[in-house]
Amino acid sequence: MKISGKTKVCGLIGDPVEHSLSPCIQNAAFRHCGLDFVYVAFRVKKEELEEAICGVRSLGIHGLNVTTPHKINVIPYLDGLDDTAKKTGSVNTIMNKNKKLIGYTTDGLGAIQALRYRGVDPSEKKIVILGAGGASRSVSLVLAMHAAEIVILNRTVTKAEKLAEELRLYHETNASVKAKELNKQNARQEIKDADILINATSLGMPPQENVMPVDSSLLRSDLVVFELVYEPCETKLLLEARKKGAVTIDGLTMLVFQGAVSFEIWTGKKASLEVMMKAAVDELASKIKG
Numbered sequence: 001m002k003i004s005g006k007t008k009v010c011g012l013i014g015d016p017v018e019h020s021l022s023p024c025i026q027n028a029a030f031r032h033c034g035l036d037f038v039y040v041a042f043r044v045k046k047e048e049l050e051e052a053i054c055g056v057r058s059l060g061i062h063g064l065n066v067t068t069p070h071k072i073n074v075i076p077y078l079d080g081l082d083d084t085a086k087k088t089g090s091v092n093t094i095m096n097k098n099k100k101l102i103g104y105t106t107d108g109l110g111a112i113q114a115l116r117y118r119g120v121d122p123s124e125k126k127i128v129i130l131g132a133g134g135a136s137r138s139v140s141l142v143l144a145m146h147a148a149e150i151v152i153l154n155r156t157v158t159k160a161e162k163l164a165e166e167l168r169l170y171h172e173t174n175a176s177v178k179a180k181e182l183n184k185q186n187a188r189q190e191i192k193d194a195d196i197l198i199n200a201t202s203l204g205m206p207p208q209e210n211v212m213p214v215d216s217s218l219l220r221s222d223l224v225v226f227e228l229v230y231e232p233c234e235t236k237l238l239l240e241a242r243k244k245g246a247v248t249i250d251g252l253t254m255l256v257f258q259g260a261v262s263f264e265i266w267t268g269k270k271a272s273l274e275v276m277m278k279a280a281v282d283e284l285a286s287k288i289k290g
Contacts, residue, residue, distance in 0.1 A: 003038060009059075010039045010266055013052060013074075014067035017041040019231065021252075021280050022065055025259050028279035032272050037062070044070065053077040057099045063266040064094040065259075066103075071134050078103045087170060088138045093262040104265055107135060108142030110258025111198075111226070117257070117273075118249050120196065120224050124148045127175075128190050130182060130213045131200035132159040135228050137166070139200060144173040151190045153182040187214045196224040204235035212237050221245035230255045233284055252280055 012022050018041070026039035044052045049070055054077075056064065066074055071090045075081065078091070079100040085091050091103035115122055123146045129136050132154035144150055144167045154160035160179035167177045180186040191197060191214065203213040209232055219225065225241035230251030238248045260271035 002036075004036065006036055008035075008037045008062040010037060010063040010065075011061065012039070012041045012065045012067060013044040013049075013070060014041075015043055015045050015069060017043050017067065020067070021230070021255065021283050022259060024279045024283040025256065025276045026263060029260075029263050029271050029276050030267075032275040033267070033269055035267060035269070037267070046070075046073070049073055050077055053101065056094070056096060056101060060096070060099075062096055063262070065262055066092050066094060068134075071105075075103060077101070084108065084138075084141070088141050090134045090138050092138075092258070093265055095265050104262075105138050106258040106261035106265075107138035107254075108140075109261050110254055111139045111228075112142055112146070113257040113260075114249055114253045115196075115224075115226065117253065118224075118247060120247065120249075122146045122196060125195035126193060127151070127196040127198065128153060128194040129198045129200055130154070130203075132156070132163045132179075133200065136198075136200035137163055139198065139228070140167060141170060144170060144175045144177065147175040147196075150175045150177045151194070152177070152179045153186055153190065154179070155182045157181040182213070184215065188218060191218045191223070194223060196226060198226045198228065199235075199237055200228050202229065204237055205229045205231065210236055212240065216240040216244075219244045219246055223247075224249070226254075227251050228254055231284070252284065253277075256280055 023039050030037040081103045085103045085105045090105050093104040095102045125147050126149040127147045128151045152160040152164050164177045164179035201213050203211045219241045224247045226249040227235050227238050228251050233252050241248050256276045263271040
């Protein structure tokens with residue numbers, strides 16, 4: 001990759017960012033399309049966020065991805081939001097249009113595309129989502145347009161109820177929506193006839209990689225199990241689901257699909273999913289070996 005005075009800079013802001021696969025994924029996609037772009041990661045602490053966004057304008061940074069803990073807090077510093085970002089109250093992609101910063105969220109669209117990539121149509125399905133944080137909000141809002149029923153299970157039930165109410169008030173929601181506390185009894189009751197189970201909690205990520213959000217006895221062969229976290233690529237939940245013969249979708253697939261949408265926002269070009277996926281798999285494998 002040749003860097004010149006005309007190279008457009010895109011990047012990632014968050015804290016931490018050192019573990020991110022996004023630089024290798026996006027740079028591989030830029031190279032494949034022959035674009036004079038480069039993607040780098042910027043560690044930005046909470047107290048530095050406003051200054052960092054000012055720097056985006058003054059330095060002419062072309063676009064950003066936004067990760068934890070800035071997806072919500074970045075919004076007051078932007079000049080506009082697309083409709084989905086407005087409705088979710090979350091931003092994971094920023095486009096710099098002549099110093100006007102527009103926020104988008106690609107998480108929900110990435111989830112839909114990842115499901116369809118694995119041959120799963122969420123239309124008229126019952127979907128159980130574990131967790132009620134930012135990732136759950138972005139994904140559930142889009143899925144609510146397609147599913148027959150959405151159940152939000154969260155350890156803090158008031159947070160689940162708040163998200164459920166937001167989904168009910170969203171005018172494009174076609175699904176019936178309910179919220180319950182995430183406990184053994186509710187998980188058993190709701191998952192037994194669910195079509196899709198989505199884990200939007202941090203359970204399964206280091207340092208809780210041996211922890212499952214629900215008991216493995218609830219998994220079955222006709223259940224689709226979707227994990228939003230990508231490191232480790234095969235969480236204990238996915239491993240146990242595969243043992244039961246379930247269709248599984250890992251967080252790496254989700255990362256690539258939402259990254260492809262960001263790529264298209266910045267460049268106006270179609271991303272190569274094959275190139276991005278290979279870059280992600282190779283980078284993750286090298287990290288494991290290292």
